[in-house]
Amino acid sequence: MADIIQLLPDHVANQIAAGEVVQRPASVVKELLENAIDAGANTIKLIIKDAGKTLVQVIDDGKGMSTTDARLSFERHATSKIKSADDLFQLNTKGFRGEALASIAAIAHVELKTKQETDDVGNTIQIEGSKVITQEIVVTPKGTSVAVKNLFFNIPARRNFLKSDAVELRHIMDEFHRVALAHPSINFLFYNNGSETFNLPVSNFRQRIVNIFGSKTNEKLVPVNEDTEVLKISGFVGKPEFAKKTRGEQYFFVNNRFIKSAYLNHAIASAFEGLLKNGTHASYFLNLDVDPQTIDINIHPTKTEIKFDDEHTLYAILRSAVKHSLGQFNIAPVLDFDRDPNLDTSYTQQKINIKAPQIEVDRSFNPFKNEPIKTESKPSFSGRQTTSFKPTPNNWDSLYIGVASKEINNNNETSVDFSEVQFESEEQTASMFDNNEVEQANTTYQIHNKYIVSTIKSGMLVIDQYRAHQRVLYEDFLKNLTIKEATSQQLLFPLQLHFSKQDVEIISQLKEDLEFTGFLFSEITKETVEITGVPVGVPESEVSIILEQLISDVENEVPDSNFSAADLLAKSMAKSLAIKTGQALKKDEQEHLVNKLFACKEPNVSPTNKTTFITMSVDELDKKFI
Template sequence: MGTKIKMLPKEVINKIAAGEVIQRPASVVKELVENSIDAQASKLEIKAENGGKDLIQVIDNGQGMKREEAQLALKRHATSKISRANDLFSIRSLGFRGEALASIAAISKLEIRTRSEEELAGTLLKVSAGELLEVKDIGTPVGTNIIVKDLFYNTPVRYKYLKTTATEISKISDIINRLALAYPEISFKLIHNQRELLESPGNDSLLDTMFSIYGKEVSRELISVDYEDRYMQLRGYITKPKITRASAKHQSFFINRRYIKSKLLKEAVTEAYRSLIPKDRYPIVALMLKLNPILVDVNVHPQKMEVNFSRKDEIFKVVKSGIEEALAQADLSKKINLVEEKEVLQQDNTDEKAQQQSLKLLKESTDANKQSSKETKQIVEKSSKKEYQASKTKAEAKKGVNLQEVSLDYQPAGEVEQQPSLSEFLPLGQLNNTYLVAQGPQGLYIIDQHAAHERIIYNQLLEKAAQTAVQSQSLLVPIKLELTRPEIEILTEQQLALKNLGFEVEHFGGQRYLIRAVPQLLGKLKTKEICRDIIEELLEQGKINKTEKVLKNLATVISCKSAIKSGQRLLKEEMENLLVQLEAAKDKYSCPHGRPTIIHFSAKELAKKFKRI
C-alpha cells in the first residue's frame, strides 16, 4: 500500500502562495507599487487595461536591479527587506513579503525591464506561469518597468470571480489614491484604457495631493491635524462636519506611512465627531500616525492591511484628542457664497420639509389608488368601519370575552398563515414617534413606520422602472457633484440604470457632474447627499452588473432615503394612509433590507403576560 502523503509539485505550491497574496488586479498593483516606493522612486506611472485583467504596467525611476538581483527576485521568499526573524517585529519597508513577484509570475505572463545606475545595459526577463523563458540585455532607463499580462489565465476559476471592469479599476484607483496620500513627495499617474484617472503633484504637499484626489469641494473644507503626545505623532487632514459620506471608506489611516485598516482608529474618529455629525455619516480623513514600529505588528494579514497594536488605549486617545483639538480650533460656521445662496436654499431643504413632501406623496398615491382600483376602494370602505368594529370589540371585552379563543403567539406578522387585512386595523397611536401601535381582530400589531414606507416606495419604483415610466423631477438649479475617479468609473458604467430610475446625469468637465433631474419620489430631500450616497452604494455593490439587480439596489437606497423617518410624528390620517398602501404592497411583511415591517402580539400572548391564563 503506497503512502497517502505526497509532496506537491512546484507549480501547485506557487499557485497556493499566489492565492494568499494576489486576490485581484489591485493586489498586483499594490505589491508592485510598494516595491517601487521601497526602491526610492520619485515618479510612478501605472497603466491598466480592462480593469487590470488584460494588462498591468508599473514604471518607476527607482534604483533598478542588476541582472542577478532581478532573477533572484523571482524566487519565493527572496527579499531585500529583512534578514533576521527579529526584523519581522520592526518592519519599516513596504514590500517585505518575498513571494510577491514569484506569486504574480505564477499566475500571469510577466515581463521585467530593469537597470541599476551602475550598469550600462539593462535586463529583460520574460516569465510565464512561473517559468523563466528569456533573459537578455536591453537598453532601458534606470529604474524598473514591470508588465503583467493575462492575469489568472492559467487559473480560470480565480478569473471567474473577478468583478466588473469598473469595480476592478476602482479597487486599483483606491490603492493608488491611498499610496499617493502616504507619499505626497512621489508623483503618481494612473491611466486606465488610455484615460488618465489620477496625477498627483509629487510636491510633498498632502493638501495638494488631497485636492488631486477629492477635488475643490472637499479640499477647501479640510482642517489640519498636528498633535503629539509622548512617543506618538499625529498629522494629516480631516473634513469639517459639513462634509460627510455614507460610509467610512474615505477614511485613510497610515502607521509609519503604511496604509492600514483599523477598527480602533475608525472608532476614535467617530468618537471625536460624535456630537457634530449624524451617527450614520462619516467624515473624510487622511491621518498619519508615527510611532515606534515595535508597538505595531503589520505581519498579521497577507495583504498587510490589518495590524495589531500593543498599546490600544493610548493610541485611541491620541487619535481622538488630536481630532478634537483640531475641530475645536477650526471655524466650523457655515459660510454661504452669495452667488450660490439661491442654489443652497433650493437644494439644501430641511428634513421637516422633506418629511412633509414624503407624506404628501404617500397621501396622493393612496388617493390615486382609491380612484383607479375597485379592490382598493373596497379596502377604504372597510377602513371606514374600523372605529365601529373597534368599539364593538371593546364592548365585548367588557362583557368578559375569553381571550383564550385567539391562539396566535407573538411572531413577525408575515409568519401568520391567514393574516387579516391591514385596512381592518385601528391605529391607536405611535411609540417614540417610530412605531405605529394598532389594534386588529387578532390582537396587537406594531408597525415600523420607516420600514413600511420603504417597502411601499421600493415597490413603486420597481413597478415604474419595469414600465420605463419612472417620473423624474427636473431641478431648477442642477446639483453639482465633484467625484473621485473610482466614483466616476462606476457612474459611467451604471448611467443607464440611473436614468431608468429617474436620474439625469451630465458630465460637466473634469471630475464634475451635473444632476439635472431626480426621481419625483425623492421630493424635497437633500438630493446632493442622496446622489453621492447612491454612487457610493454602487461602489460597495460593484459585483452587480445586471441592470435588473442594479435597479433593485438603487431602489433600495432611494426608498430608504425618501421614506418616513424614525422619530417623525404622524397624524391619524397619515397612519391610515400608510396601512392602506402597505396592505396593497407585495412582500409587505418586510422592508427591502429584509427587516420586518410588522410584529404581532396575539390576544393569547397578551393574556399570558397579564397572568389572565
C-alpha cells in the first residue's frame, strides 16, 4: 500500500498557523504592538484604515533589526526571546513563539522597514502570501515600521467572516487599550482613517486610565495596594455607584500582560457582594506581579489565558485586598445604614476626656408672672354683685332647629322631644353579597410579577410580560425610525452625560437614528453628550442606561449588512425600557399590555426571537388532574 502521510508545504503550514494566531485585524494589532514593546520603543504609533481591513501599521522607535534579522523574522519559530524550553517558565517578554510575523505574512501584504541606531541605512522587505517580493536598502529612521495591507486577501472565506467596520474597530480599540494600560511609561498614538483618536503621553497608571476613559473616570477610582510574598497587587477598582451593565472596563494585568480569568473575576465580584445592583458589574484595573516561574503563559495561542500554580491563594489575597480598600475609603456600608458620618468622633478627639455639661437653672422664674389677674366685678348700684358672662350669640335660635316643643316638668326639668330631630345621613355601601349586582369577573391575573394569565375560549393564555413589552416597544420604535417621525418631550434642564471617546464616536454615528426616535442633542464633544429632549415616556434617569445598553449592543451584537442600524437601535431601546420581571402591574395595565401585544404584527416572538406567550387548552388542564 502506498504511503499517504506527507509533509505540508511551508505556505500551507503558515496559513494553518495564521488561523490560530490571526483571527481578525485586532489580532494583528496585538502582535505588532507587543513586538514594538519588546523592541524597547519609547513611542509607538498605530495607524488604522477601514477597521484594519485595508491597513494596519505600527511604527516604533525601538532598537530595530539588522538585514539578516529582518529576513529571519518572517520564518516560523524564529525568535530572539527564548533559546531553550526552560525559558518558557521565566518569560519577561510579550512574544516568544516566533509565529506572529510568519502567520501575518501568509495571509496579507506586508511591508517591513527597519534600521538599527548604529547603521547608516535600513532595510525594507515586501512579502505577499509568504513570498518575498523585494528586499533592498532604504533610508528610514531608527526603529521598525510594519504595514499589513489587504488582510486575508488570499483567503476570501475568512474575509467574509469579518464583521462590520464598527465591530472590528471596537476590537482593535480593545487591544490598543489593553497594551496601552499595561505600559503607561510608553507614549502611544492612534490614528483611525487619517484622524487622531488617541494621544497618550508618558504618565502614571492612574493618569493613563483617565486619558483613555475620560476625565470623569478619575473620581470613580478607588486605589488598591497589597504586597505579599506570593502576590503584589496595585491598581484601582471602580466605586459601586458607577458600576455598568457591561463588562467593558475590567482589566487584569499579570506581569504587564493582559489576561482573562473568570476565577479571579469571581474574587472581585465576591469583594463587591452586597454593593452592586442586580445586573451590574464593577470596573477594575489591577496589576498583579507574581514570580514568572509560578505561571504558565504558553497554554493558548492568543496568550490571554494563564495557568497559576496556586490559584486559591491568589483568590483569597485579591478578594481581601479589594474588600479592604473599599472599607478603607468608606465605600462599603456599615451596619447602621442611617448613620450620619458627620456625627462620628474624629481620631484627634477620641482620647480627650469628656466633661459633663454644667446646667444653670433660673430659680426665680415664674411662668404665671405675666398672666392677667382676674378681678371681681364691681357691685352695682342696687347693691348686688354682678357676674360677667360670655356674650350670647345672635343666632342662638339656630342651635335648636328640629326641636318641636319643650315641656317643662314640675321639677323644672326641660324635656326635649327627639321624634322630629334630623340626623346627618351616613353613606351606605353596597353589600358584597348583594344579589342585585353581579361582580364583573377579572380578565387578567399576574403571577409572581412575571407572567400575565388571561382567559380565552379554549382555555388560558400565559404571557411573559418582559418579552411582550419588548415586542410592543420594538415595533413602535421601528415604526418611528421608518417614517422618521417621533414625539419628543423637552427637558427643563439639559442632561449632560460623560462617555469615553470611543463611546461618543458610536453615539455620533447613531445620532441621526436616535433623533428619529425622539432624542434631541444640543452638543456632542469628545467626552460629553448634551441631551435636551427624550422620547415620550422615557424617564430622565433611564437615558444613560439606554445609551450604555445601545453602545454595548453595537459592539457585541454585530450589526452586519442584514441588520440595519434602525433595527438594532429599536431592539436595544426596547430591551432597556421594557417592563422588567418583578414589576407589579395594575389590572388596566395588564389588559393594555395584552391588547397592545396582539395588535403587533408578530406577537408570537420577542425582538430576539423568543416566545412571548403560550396557550393551554381546557383538555390539557383536564389531563393534569387525571
